[in-house]
Amino acid sequence: MASDPETQSADLASATSTAVRLACRSGAITGCTAGMANGYVQGNLAVFPERIADNFRLFAERNPKSCPVIGESKPGRRDIPELGLDLDIATDLPLYRVWRSGELVDELPDVRSVWRDDLVAFVIGCSFSFEEAMLEAGLPLRHVERGTHVAMYRTNIACAPAGPFAGPMVVSMRPLTPAQAIQAVQVTARYPQVHGAPVHLARPDLIGITDLQQVDYGDPVPxxxxxxxxxxxxxxxxxxVIAAARPDFAITHAPGCMLVTDRLNTEFATG
Amino acid sequence: MASDPETQSADLASATSTAVRLACRSGAITGCTAGMANGYVQGNLAVFPERIADNFRLFAERNPKSCPVIGESKPGRRDIPELGLDLDIATDLPLYRVWRSGELVDELPDVRSVWRDDLVAFVIGCSFSFEEAMLEAGLPLRHVERGTHVAMYRTNIACAPAGPFAGPMVVSMRPLTPAQAIQAVQVTARYPQVHGAPVHLARPDLIGITDLQQVDYGDPVPxxxxxxxxxxxxxxxxxxVIAAARPDFAITHAPGCMLVTDRLNTEFATG
Structure with missing residues (x-):
C-alpha cells in the first residue's frame, strides 16, 4: 500500500478483497473499511461457542432483515471458503470486539490470542452493499459525504428470540427526501441478503427513538x-443482543470494521 | 343484472369487463366502478379535439406517473380495439364530465349527443389495478373499508408542460403505517403503467397540502x-390540467366512474 493517505484511499477503493484482507492481517489497515475494495461484499461478524451456535443460527433465521447470514465457519476453523480464498476470520478484520458475559471487555486488532477450538463464526450481510447501489442510483448518503460512520439506534422492535438470543433490533438511519426514500425502498429491496428494504421511515417515535442526535452506535447526521x-x-x-443475552464468550467486528469477502455485490441483487 | 343490491354487488365483482360495459351502456350502472369486474384493468378517460390531441399525447409522455396512457382512439372513432371488443367510449362509462373552455359544464351518463368527428380519446391507467395488488399483499385500503372514493389533492408539483397543457399533479392518498408504506412501495412499483410507486409520503406540507381533511376530489379519510x-x-x-389549460372542448370520466377494459391487471405487472 502507498503511504500517502489520499493515494492509499484511492488504492484501497480499487483494491481487491484479498489485498484488503492481507492489509488487515498485516496491521496496515486498522479502521473502518467503508469505501474499500469497491464492488466486494463486506460482512458483519458474530462468533460464538459451538454450544450456543445453533441458537444463534436459529436467531438469525428468525430475524433475516437484521441478521442475513452469508457465511459460517466450521467449529474451530478460521477459514470460510465460500467467502474467500486465503481468508482467516481471526486476523482479516481491522478491529474486533471481545465480549464476556455480555460485557465488552476488549477491542483487538486480531483475535488469535483469544481464539478457541469450539468457536463458530457467522458473517452477516452489511449495508455497504446496498449503499453502493444507492450511490449508483444517484441517491445521497449523508454519512459518506461527511466521512462519518452511519448513525445507528437500538429500537423498541423486538427481535424474534431463539434460546438465549433476544433483544432489540438495531437500525441504521439515512436522511432522504420523501421521493428519494421511495426510490431507496425500490433500490435496496433488490438486496434481501444485505438487509434489503428499509424497516421503517419518517416516524422515529414509533420505534422508540426520541432524539435522532442521540445515536447508540456510529455518528449522528443532520x-x-x-x-x-x-x-x-x-x-x-x-x-x-449479546449485551442482552449475555453469552459467556463472543467476538464481533468493531462497528464499521468489516470482513471484506470475495463475493460481489452484484451477486446479491435480485430482480 | 340482479336487482337486489348485495347480489348485484357480488355479481358485478365477478362480472366480465364486457358485462360491466354493457350495463353502463344500458344505464344499469350509473356510479363508481370500484370493485367491479375484478381482475380487469379500469381506466381514466380524457377526450380532446384532434387539433390539440398531439399536445396531450406529449403531455402524457412527459408525465407518465400521472398520465400513463394505456389506449387511444383514432380521431372520431368511438372504439379502442386494444382495450376491448364491443367497446364504445361514448357510452360505456357510468358517468362523464363535459368541459368547455376549462369549465365543467355538464355531467352526462353518455356523451353521444356531444360527440364530434374530431375527438380523440385517451385512456389512462388507474389505481384500481395496484389497489388489487395491495389487497392481495394484505395491505389495508381505508377508503375501500369505508366504502368511499379515495382522497385526492391538487399538489404544488408542476407537471411537465406540453403546448397548452400544464398544471399541478393530482395525487391520491392512502394512510398506512411506515412498515406498510415500505411494502406498498414495493408492491405498486411493479405496476408502472398504472401509476406505479408512490410519488411522495409522510410530509403533505412539502407538496402543498396543508390539511388532509380538505380534499380536492373524492372523500377524506382519517x-x-x-x-x-x-x-x-x-x-x-x-x-x-383542463381547468388550467382551458381547451375549448374536452370530455373526461367523472371521478371513480371508469372505463372497464378487457386487459388484465396481471398483464401490467413487471418483475
Whole structure:
C-alpha cells in the first residue's frame, strides 16, 4: 500500500478483497473499511461457542432483515471458503470486539490470542452493499459525504428470540427526501441478503427513538427540513443482543470494521 | 343484472369487463366502478379535439406517473380495439364530465349527443389495478373499508408542460403505517403503467397540502396516529390540467366512474 493517505484511499477503493484482507492481517489497515475494495461484499461478524451456535443460527433465521447470514465457519476453523480464498476470520478484520458475559471487555486488532477450538463464526450481510447501489442510483448518503460512520439506534422492535438470543433490533438511519426514500425502498429491496428494504421511515417515535442526535452506535447526521429519516435493519443487532443475552464468550467486528469477502455485490441483487 | 343490491354487488365483482360495459351502456350502472369486474384493468378517460390531441399525447409522455396512457382512439372513432371488443367510449362509462373552455359544464351518463368527428380519446391507467395488488399483499385500503372514493389533492408539483397543457399533479392518498408504506412501495412499483410507486409520503406540507381533511376530489379519510399519508400520482390530473389549460372542448370520466377494459391487471405487472 502507498503511504500517502489520499493515494492509499484511492488504492484501497480499487483494491481487491484479498489485498484488503492481507492489509488487515498485516496491521496496515486498522479502521473502518467503508469505501474499500469497491464492488466486494463486506460482512458483519458474530462468533460464538459451538454450544450456543445453533441458537444463534436459529436467531438469525428468525430475524433475516437484521441478521442475513452469508457465511459460517466450521467449529474451530478460521477459514470460510465460500467467502474467500486465503481468508482467516481471526486476523482479516481491522478491529474486533471481545465480549464476556455480555460485557465488552476488549477491542483487538486480531483475535488469535483469544481464539478457541469450539468457536463458530457467522458473517452477516452489511449495508455497504446496498449503499453502493444507492450511490449508483444517484441517491445521497449523508454519512459518506461527511466521512462519518452511519448513525445507528437500538429500537423498541423486538427481535424474534431463539434460546438465549433476544433483544432489540438495531437500525441504521439515512436522511432522504420523501421521493428519494421511495426510490431507496425500490433500490435496496433488490438486496434481501444485505438487509434489503428499509424497516421503517419518517416516524422515529414509533420505534422508540426520541432524539435522532442521540445515536447508540456510529455518528449522528443532520436531517434536513425537507427530509425524513429512513431506517434499515442493521448487522450491529447481534451486538445489542449479546449485551442482552449475555453469552459467556463472543467476538464481533468493531462497528464499521468489516470482513471484506470475495463475493460481489452484484451477486446479491435480485430482480 | 340482479336487482337486489348485495347480489348485484357480488355479481358485478365477478362480472366480465364486457358485462360491466354493457350495463353502463344500458344505464344499469350509473356510479363508481370500484370493485367491479375484478381482475380487469379500469381506466381514466380524457377526450380532446384532434387539433390539440398531439399536445396531450406529449403531455402524457412527459408525465407518465400521472398520465400513463394505456389506449387511444383514432380521431372520431368511438372504439379502442386494444382495450376491448364491443367497446364504445361514448357510452360505456357510468358517468362523464363535459368541459368547455376549462369549465365543467355538464355531467352526462353518455356523451353521444356531444360527440364530434374530431375527438380523440385517451385512456389512462388507474389505481384500481395496484389497489388489487395491495389487497392481495394484505395491505389495508381505508377508503375501500369505508366504502368511499379515495382522497385526492391538487399538489404544488408542476407537471411537465406540453403546448397548452400544464398544471399541478393530482395525487391520491392512502394512510398506512411506515412498515406498510415500505411494502406498498414495493408492491405498486411493479405496476408502472398504472401509476406505479408512490410519488411522495409522510410530509403533505412539502407538496402543498396543508390539511388532509380538505380534499380536492373524492372523500377524506382519517389518518391514524401510527400512520403516515402515502401519495400516488392520480389519473384525475388531466381534469386539473383542463381547468388550467382551458381547451375549448374536452370530455373526461367523472371521478371513480371508469372505463372497464378487457386487459388484465396481471398483464401490467413487471418483475
Amino acid at each position: 436531517v434536513g427540513p425537507n427530509e425524513i429519516p429512513v431506517f434499515w435493519a442493521c448487522g450491529v443487532t447481534p451486538q445489542s | 389518518v391514524g396516529p401510527n400512520e403516515i399519508p402515502v401519495f400516488w400520482a392520480c389519473g384525475v390530473t388531466p381534469q386539473s
